[in-house]
Amino acid sequence: MRPSSILFLVANVAIYLFLLLPVIIVIAISFSGTDSVAFPPTSFSFRWFVRFLGEDQLVSALMVSCGLAVASSIISLILGGIAAFAIARGTFWGRSAALNFLMTPLMVPALVIAMALLEFFAFLGTPSILGLLIGHVIITLPYVMRTMVAGLTGADMLAEQAAISLGCTPLQAIRLVTIPMLTNSMVASVLFSFIISFENLPLSLFLSDPDTVTLPMQIYNYIQWVFDPTVAAAATINFLVVVVLVFVAERTIGLSRFMGVMK
Amino acid sequence: MSKVTVRDLCKRFPGTVGADGVSFDIPSGQFLTLLGPSGSGKTTTLMMIAGFLQPDSGVIEVDDSNIAALTPNKRNLGVVFQSYALFPHKTVWENIAFPLKIRKLAPSEIDKRVSRLLELVRLEAFKDRSVTTLSGGQKQRVALARALVFEPPVLLMDEPLGALDRKLREQMQAEIKNLQRSLNVTAIYVTHDQDEALSMSDSIAIMNEGKISQMGSPEALFERPNNRFVAEFLGGINLFPITAIHSEGASHTGKLAIADAPVPCCPPIAGMSEPKWLGVRPERVRIGSPAGGHFDATVMKRTYLGGTMLYELNVADFLLAARVPTDGASPLPEVGSRVSVSWPAQSAWPLA
Ligand SMILES: Nc1ncnc2c1ncn2[C@@H]1O[C@H](COP(=O)(O)OP(=O)(O)O)[C@@H](O)[C@H]1O
C-alpha cells in the first residue's frame, strides 16, 4: 500500500471512531453487569434491559414514540404523496412556491416550530397527542415531499404515457403503472418519516403532557434524576430501531439512494 | 395495416410554432420518416397523431376515419418512445402482455401472441427477466414488441434508437425495418439522423420550423432537392451563387457569380421563386485537365477518405468540394495544381 492510501485509511478509521465512539460507549454500558455507570464494563448482562421493561414510564414512552412515528409517517405519506402528485404533474400557477412552502420545516429550527405550535395549540385547546401528531406530520412532510417529487418526476415516468398508448385509461395507468413504480419512493418516505419522528426531541419538550411523553423525552427526563445503565439500555433500544430501519432500507431500495434523499 | 392521412395539422406553443400546417398521406403498410433538425416539430406532429397533444386545427385520419377527437387510449396506435418507457416493475413477458391484458384477451390468446412477438424480437430466452436487467438494444426490442403485440394498424416511433451507439443502431434499423415489413404495419418514424432516414424509409418528409419542407422517396430527395434547406440537410452540397438562369428549349444554363461562361444546369422547378444558387453535390463534381470543363480551379487541399478523395478547390476565392473515386479511373491531382471543374447538367439544381 502506498503511504497516501495508508494515511487515507487511518483518517477514515479516525473519523468513524470519532463519530461512533459515543454510541459504542452507550451500547457497552447498557450491557454492563455492574450497578454503576462505568466504562469499560467489567461484566456482561441483560439486566438493564429487563429493568427497562420494568420501568412503566420508559415502556409507555417507547409505545408513544412508536405510535406517533407510525401514525405520522402514514399521514405524511398520504398527504405528501397527494401534494407531490399535484406539484409534479399539475400545471397550475405557483407550483414551486407550494413545494418551497412545504419544505420550510427543514429550514426552521425544530424548537421554533415547537414553540409556535405550543402557542397555537394552547390557543385552540388542542389535546396534547393530537398536537404532537400534527407537529410530527409537519416535520416529516418535507422528507416525503422530496422523495415523492423526485420519484414522480423521474424520466421513466413516461411509462405512464406508454401505458395510456397501450390502451389504459389515465386512472388505470396510475393504478397499474405509476403507483407500483413509486413503491421505492413510498418505502423511503415512510422509513424516513419514521426515523425523523422517532428521534425527535424538541416537539415533545414543548407539546408532551404526562400521558404523551416520547422515548427521547423520557430518556432526557430520566437522566436528570438518576443516571444508571437503564437509560443506556433505552438509548440502545432507540438506536436499534433506527439501525433496523436503515437495514430494511438498504435491503429494499439500496442505502445509497436512501442517503441521497437524506442530505 | 391502414393508410394514414394528415391534413393541415397546426399546433402553437406560447412564443413558438410546434407544427405549422403539416400534411401527408401514407399508403397502407408504408414507412414514412419525419426527418429534421432538433426543434423542427417532429415530436409535436407525432404526439398529435398519438393523441398526447391536442392540435389547434387539422385532420388525422386512419383508414378514412378521423381520430383527432379520440383520447390516446382509444386510438389503438403503437407508440415507441426514445427512452423505452418500459414498466420497470414487470418482466419482459409481462411488459409485452400488458396491452393484451388491458384488452381482456383470453389467457391462451395472450400466451400465443406474446410468444410470437418474443420470437420475432429474439427475446424468448429473456421472457422472465426483469426489464431493468436488459441492455439498451434489448429494451428497445421489448418496447417494439409491446407496441406491436396488439396488432395496431399504425406504429409511431420517436427517435427510438437515439440512446444507442452507432453499431447497435445500424443493426436495430434493419431489425425495425424487418419487423415492420413482416407485420405489414404502417409506420411513422421520427429521427434527426439522415442516414437512418435514407436507409429505412419508403418516403421521407423533411421538416423545418414546423413545416414539411419537401417530401418524397429517399432517392428523389437526395437526387433532386427542391430547396436549399433540404439540399444542405441531406448530404453535403456546393452552393454556387447565380445571377440568372437562361432557358433555350430543353437546355438550361446558369450564370455563376464566380465564372464568366454560363454552366449547364437542370430546369428550375415550376412555380419556385427566383433561384439564387446552383447546388451541386461533391460526388457529382468532375475534375479534369485545365480548360477542359466549365471553369478552372486550384487544388487547395485533398483528404484521403478510403473509397474517395475529398478535394477542396478554389475558384475566384470561392471554395468548393469534390469527391473523386480512388478507383484509378479518375486522375487524382496534387495540391497546388490547376484543374478544370465540370458536372452533368442534371446534377446542377437551381435552388431558392
Ligand atoms: N410543451 C411545449 N411547450 C412549449 N414549446 C414547445 C413544447 N413542445 C415543443 N415546443 C417547441 O416546439 C418546437 C418543436 O418542438 P418538437 O416537436 O419537440 O421538435 P423536434 O421533435 O423536431 O425536435 C420547438 O421550438 C419546441 O421548443
Ligand SMILES: [Mg+2]
Ligand atoms: Mg423530438
